Amino acid sequence: TSPPVSNVGSKALNVADAALRSGNPSLALKISKTILAQNPENQEAKFHEASALYAMGQQSAAQLVYKKLYASHPSAMAAAGWAKCIIEINPVQAEKLFHAALAQKPDNVDFLTDLGVADDLAGKHDAAQIMYERALSIDPSKISAQTDLALSLIFSGKSGVAVSMLEPLARAPDATPRIRQDYGAALAIAGDVKQAKQVLSVDLSSTEAQKAASEYTSFAKNFSS
Numbered sequence: 001t002s003p004p005v006s007n008v009g010s011k012a013l014n015v016a017d018a019a020l021r022s023g024n025p026s027l028a029l030k031i032s033k034t035i036l037a038q039n040p041e042n043q044e045a046k047f048h049e050a051s052a053l054y055a056m057g058q059q060s061a062a063q064l065v066y067k068k069l070y071a072s073h074p075s076a077m078a079a080a081g082w083a084k085c086i087i088e089i090n091p092v093q094a095e096k097l098f099h100a101a102l103a104q105k106p107d108n109v110d111f112l113t114d115l116g117v118a119d120d121l122a123g124k125h126d127a128a129q130i131m132y133e134r135a136l137s138i139d140p141s142k143i144s145a146q147t148d149l150a151l152s153l154i155f156s157g158k159s160g161v162a163v164s165m166l167e168p169l170a171r172a173p174d175a176t177p178r179i180r181q182d183y184g185a186a187l188a189i190a191g192d193v194k195q196a197k198q199v200l201s202v203d204l205s206s207t208e209a210q211k212a213a214s215e216y217t218s219f220a221k222n223f224s225s
Contacts (some may be wrong), residue, residue, distance in 0.1 A: 025055035091121035188216035
């Protein structure tokens, strides 16, 4: 077991949490490194270090930290953290790690959603959709599970269903550019190129929107051929 976190260390990690939530991972990383310099075995500081590295796009560095954490104590959080770092390069191993995480926390909506993404990347779209639906049965308001389910349906040849799922999300006042991009992609793949360009042009220039819509349409043709 790691030495207890001092009051100073605990307060500093609270600041690191706030930094991560507000989109300032570099500050969270500095705080974690400072604590680890004084107490190299502080597990909480290591988790914060890994989270900060991941948020900064340094997946390889984050993976090393999570892998060591998992080796010393195979917790659900360590398994899921490691899996997120490798999900794009090794979705099959990521699947195994998410299953290990879910064995400890079967109702964790984030783990279920991320396992769905790993399944999709591994080409297992039916399995992925089951995971997204499980996540949504626990938390129907989970936006990432809704959008990932819609994208999975596109890969299953059900772009029309995906469009109807994404439309209310994309038209909501708090819709993100990512959701609008997903909706635009679904429209283009479903064959409604004109509407797709309109949606995509909210966040892209007219030229970029035209190019994106054409690429999605081309993808649909190649995917169905």
